[in-house]
Amino acid sequence: MIRSLLIANRGEIAVRVIRTCTELGIRSVVVHSSADRDSAAVRLADEAVQIGPPAAKDSYLNIPAVIEAARTRGVEAIHPGYGFLSENADFAEVCEADGLIFVGPPAKVMARLGDKSSARSLMAGVGLPLLPGSRDPLEPAEAAALANEIGFPVIVKAVAGGGGRGMAVVWWAAEFTRAWARTRATAQAVFGDGRLYVERYLPSARHVEIQVLADQHGNVVHLGARDCSLQRRHQKLVEESPAPLLPAALLEEMGAAAVRGAEASGYVGAGTFEFLVDAEQRFSFMEVNCRLQVEHPVTEAVTGLDLVREQLRIASGEPLGYTQADVRTTGVALECRVNAEDPDRDFAPAPGVLDECRLPAGPFTRVDTHAFPGYRVPAVYDSLLAKVIVWAPDRDAAIARMRRALGEVDVRGAGVATTAPFLRDVLDHPRFRAAEHDTTFVESL
Template sequence: MTYPFDSVLVANRGEIAARILRTVKAKGLRALLVAHAVDGRTPAMALADETMMIEGDTPVAAFLDGDAIIAAARAMGAGAIHPGYGFLSENAAFARAVEAAGIVWIGPAPETIDLMGDKISARRFVAERGFPVAPSVIEEDDPGNFAAHARAVGAPLLIKPSAGGGGKGMRIVRDLDTLEEEIATARSEGERYFGDGRLFIERYVENPRHIEVQVLGDGKGGALHLFERECSLQRRFQKIVEEAPSPALDETERQRICEAAAGIARACDYRGAGTVEFIYGGGGEFYFLEMNTRLQVEHPVTEMITGVDLVEQQLAIAAGAPLPVGQDGLLREGHAIEVRIYAEDPAAGFTPTTGPVLRLVPPAGARFDAGLVEGERVHAAFDPMIAKLIVHGADRAAALAAMDSALARLTLLGVTTNINYLRRLLADPDVAAGRMHTGLIAEKAGLAAEPPPSAETLDALCALAALAVPDVAAALEAVPEMHAAMGRWRN
């Protein structure tokens, strides 16, 4: 197709920047990038046709400086900006500034970001249009009686800040005697993380599943879904493993939840790629959770089962193209699983880790989206997620087996990661059987401990360590003097 822009600036870093740039280049567009010096060499910088360095009080601050990014886009002649995820991807003011600068914004309209990015306005919008939301109370509706109205909903409750995401500021309340204290804590966290202390409280569904639906919208009331993803394996509200399709849904339930998501996208005239997230209860009930107005970290599993390049669709929709097919033209095949590779030590409470990447060998036959290369360092300046590993199988059992094999063959040395923990998690009988919920990882806390190595493994490690000492290796290879004196003589 013909694009109204000839270049795209990726206003992001790490694995998502590299992933977007690959599609940008595949479509014949000039690939532009902003970067911070702390990153050193990255796969994204190797892919970009041009990179401009940006600065800030901290590395994160550099990627949050919308004025500096727009200035870089102008300097490089960028025709469009793709924000990736995180940073400014759901910042309506930045989207407006991009458009005001005459640059195409690859994302939903700023008004949609405002609407769906605020959890309170999003819930109202969804509820008013007949889509299911959990019983809840909103503080700004009646601030003086907020706690009293929450008590009327009944425990357990989940307190949420209106702004932000990633689990920050969320508090579960099972004892109503602690409600006021938890409200104060949640408000403080909301103000600290997002500059917004507004709250709402909803009925907490015990042991729910987290199911989300990928949608595409044309910005004119047309929208379709690309099926669902299961994201129930979470730690502190942060996803660790995602898969598609969900093992919890039969075809009737799948159609209900996916059509609800597409309906929400149509109702808000959604443009581009987005995700509608739901809480799914054991009785088959589901409730709207939130809408993410951007590309998701876990989008590769949807690409694996549908064959649709979601970044390509984002570019096309931003260029004014219609949706690629009708809903009936979208089919899914097989099962896909993604795991997030974190620089962290599970055995030490999942503490983030840093260090050099001494050796990195991705496993053949699996998709490996990474933001690092051998010889560079993992820093504490950014989120500890450093890569994603994605596999596809004919069914869920085949995908689980493929993931275990891929994790076993992935070599990443020099910095402690959660690779071995992921293998133990996926091998757990409940996970293997698909009996998952958002609290399962907390229940399986024992999986974080690294099991002691076997005697055979210790012997092998000691032998390898000895061979790494030059004098030992030389002595092993040396020919005894008596045999050396014999020369080439043979009997």
């Protein structure tokens, strides 16, 4: 087992990884910006290294600074968390070249799957269904012709995109050229790669993902499905496992498809295969996330597996030690993301100092957070304050438990607002209770 680990991240995911390290007796080192010098992760880690100023490009995205911190602290491995460098194939390659274990897939695998075009081609080759669209990056004229052939609406996506960025829905042919140029500029600015492709857009669909684990010995299993349909601006707000009201045979087919895709790509570690499910319950492959997902706790809740522990075991070269037949899921788990955002202002960020920060507790209730009274929510990072996760034997009981938990959230401060009241309203909505929501649900409220 790895004996020392650098966490190249911040916030609740850094705290999450540190906790598993502590349980396993692994020495933890966390890097941080000057804005995070008093953070919960810094307080909990065995060691902390300041690597730059608040701007992410000068700290959490600064590969030389992260590698230097790993060298000076003599760690064996680096866990990238999610976001920042977690799906940066160049970073994984630098780690490998420096003799550091990267807790994630090999750099070549990540590069191939991170390129949405090559990922689509690979998955089509092993029989995963795709929405009509291009497999290769297109020039504007080619893309416009294909969009007309497919039929509107279509969605324009960055080849290197992720996290809900670098995409645009185009409803009419007259809008296409402008949307293409705008998306290309965004992709170039955010990802350093302006290549785009186009595919059919499903106005009403379920967003369902399959968690996989793959070891270095060729063993792959899936851990069931998560429904992540409740989103705003392509970013998830509520996740649950298992995906409700979908036939068991469909979910098993999706799980088998994800395992097939992981095997074909040579995947190693924890990863997520994302699919869209249409109104006729046909599924189509979207992308692979080569990292731990924000919503991984709902899978942990229904399987009893610590996914960070599994990541570290796999990165240490250990076999999974179990087969697909050994994987069991029990009950229903929900996760709500409590963000420092104001839903009344179109979810605008609402940072500030937390005068009060009381978060839920109680039976089968878990809170992953880095917030505390007196914490200053920075304006320069993601607005996630806490993830509230509940488990119950059935979906109705899980919803009731989550409503109770969200009602216990008491986060206050000048200028600070959270999504907790909005999420309670969502849980009360008849469409959500009936599991009839889709990816357009929030926009329809």
